Amino acid sequence: MHIKDTIEGSFHIVGGDFSRAGEASTEIKSILQSLGFNKEIVRRAAIATFEAEMNIIIYTTAGILRYEITPERIKIIAQDMGPGIEDIELAMQEGYSTAPDWVREMGWGSGMGLPNMKKNSDEFRIDSVVGEGTTVEMVIYLDNTKD
Amino acid sequence: MRVDDLRDILSLQVLTEGIPLDAEVRGGYVSDLLSDVMANAKEGDIWITLQTHLNIVAVATMKGIAGIIIVNGRRPDEETLKKASEEGIPILSTKETAFVVAGKLYKALNVKEI
Ligand SMILES: Nc1ncnc2c1ncn2[C@@H]1O[C@H](COP(=O)(O)OP(=O)(O)O)[C@@H](O)[C@H]1O
Ligand SMILES: [Mg+2]
Numbered sequence: 001m002h003i004k005d006t007i008e009g010s011f012h013i014v015g016g017d018f019s020r021a022g023e024a025s026t027e028i029k030s031i032l033q034s035l036g037f038n039k040e041i042v043r044r045a046a047i048a049t050f051e052a053e054m055n056i057i058i059y060t061t062a063g064i065l066r067y068e069i070t071p072e073r074i075k076i077i078a079q080d081m082g083p084g085i086e087d088i089e090l091a092m093q094e095g096y097s098t099a100p101d102w103v104r105e106m107g108w109g110s111g112m113g114l115p116n117m118k119k120n121s122d123e124f125r126i127d128s129v130v131g132e133g134t135t136v137e138m139v140i141y142l143d144n145t146k147d
Numbered sequence: 148m149r150v151d152d153l154r155d156i157l158s159l160q161v162l163t164e165g166i167p168l169d170a171e172v173r174g175g176y177v178s179d180l181l182s183d184v185m186a187n188a189k190e191g192d193i194w195i196t197l198q199t200h201l202n203i204v205a206v207a208t209m210k211g212i213a214g215i216i217i218v219n220g221r222r223p224d225e226e227t228l229k230k231a232s233e234e235g236i237p238i239l240s241t242k243e244t245a246f247v248v249a250g251k252l253y254k255a256l257n258v259k260e261i
Contacts (some may be wrong), residue, residue, distance in 0.1 A: 018225070022205030029209065031245055039190075047185055090252075106200040112182035119186075 003035065003071050004076050010066040013056040017084070018106070022058050024065045027051040032074065044120040045074055051113040052078035056126070058103055059083065060133070063091060073122075074140045084130035092118070092126075148172045148239055148256060149164050150214045153193065157248060159216060163228055165170050166237045167210065170213040177245050181194035188212060193252060195245050199223040204230040218245045236255045 011024035029046045037045075049065065054061035060082025061073070068075040085091045092114050097107025114136075118124040123139035154161060173191035177196035178184050179198050188194060190211035196203065197219050204227060206217055217229075219222060220241065220242040223231075231238045241248060 018200075018202060019230075021202050022209055026205070026209055046209055050185055050206075053181065085154070095202040106202055107179055107198040109195075110180040110182050112186065114178070115184060116186045 002011060003069060003129070004126065007031075007069040008067060010064050011074075013053055013063045013080075014063055015057055015059070015061040015063070015080075017057060021054060021082050022050060023052045028065070028067050028076070032069075035069065037074075037142070041074070041142065045140055048117045048140070049121045050080075052076065052136050052138070054108065055113055055134075056080045056082070058099060058108060063133075064102050071142065073142055076138045076140075077135065079133065079135045081133045084132055084134055085126075085128040086130055088126055150193070150239075152241060153216075153252065153255065154212075157216075157241060157243075157251055159241050160240045162223065162237070162240055163231045164219075166232060166235055168214070168237055170237070172213045172256070174256065175249060177249050184210065195248050195252070197221050197245065199227060201227045201230055203227065204234055204236055207231075207236045208234045214239060216241060216248055218243060218248055 028049050031050055032042045032045055048080040063080030066077040073093055094115045095111040097109045097111035103109045117138055121138040122141045125137040128134040150170050150172060153172060171191060174189055175193045176188040176252045177195040179196050184206050188210045191213050191215060193214050194212045195216045199221050202216055214237040257259050
């Protein structure tokens with residue numbers, strides 16, 4: 001599989017809509033699979049994208065999940081209009097979560113989302129303004145990883 | 148080993164209707180934390196959990212899970228079963244604990260592989 005141009009797209013995510021959780025990231029995963037990327041690349045992108053989508057659903061009112069694929073890399077951008085994150089360093093710690101009890105009862109809120117996004121990306125950036133929103137940008141390199 | 152073999156060995160009750168149970172089971176993962184399953188479960192695993200909420204189907208679909216076994220006699224929400232049917236993820240249940248189910252699964256898979 002060889003990509004010449006940039007392939008991109010985006011999904012609107014509605015905050016609080018748990019019934020559609022995973023739809024956008026599952027769609028992005030199918031796109032990556034149909035482009036013929038190897039399993040490890042698809043696996044990493046899927047984990048990172050799913051967790052980004054979940055955070056928009058759990059913590060914000062709305063957001064956009066965008067993907068941009070070039071011959072060199074996959075870029076995933078999750079941008080939301082949520083409450084923002086006051087202490088990013090704290091939020092990045094494994095196990096830290098402000099998820100309410102009802103969200104934890106569903107199995108979310110173990111504080112592994114952001115750490116897993118970072119772990120599965122080659123580049124990871126997070127920008128957040130309290131009261132405005134959060135943007136997470138993740139890049140996965142594609143060198144020598146195509147089947 | 149297929150999902151229907153496990154159903155027989157573990158005497159599991161199949162909760163989803165009309166979903167084929169022919170997926171190959173390659174291993175198993177036990178967890179009630181969805182991010183943990185997202186990060187660590189493997190394609191073809193059977194997922195053993197006591198979570199019953201709708202989102203277990205989203206996680207299972209994303210990971211290519213062969214099937215979900217809900218333990219301790221817990222009953223998933225109707226919308227969970229509906230979603231599972233749409234996505235083709237079999238959900239099975241048992242009164243036994245995760246420990247017992249995992250033990251039997253481990254034994255069953257190893258016996259076949261040796
Ligand atoms: N998009 C977001 N908007 C606001 N807060 C967020 C966002 N993403 C993460 N957070 C905060 O960071 C914490 C840690 O996030 P994460 O590592 O995904 O774990 P979890 O979602 O399990 O709590 C969350 O509990 C929340 O307080
Ligand atoms: Mg999270």
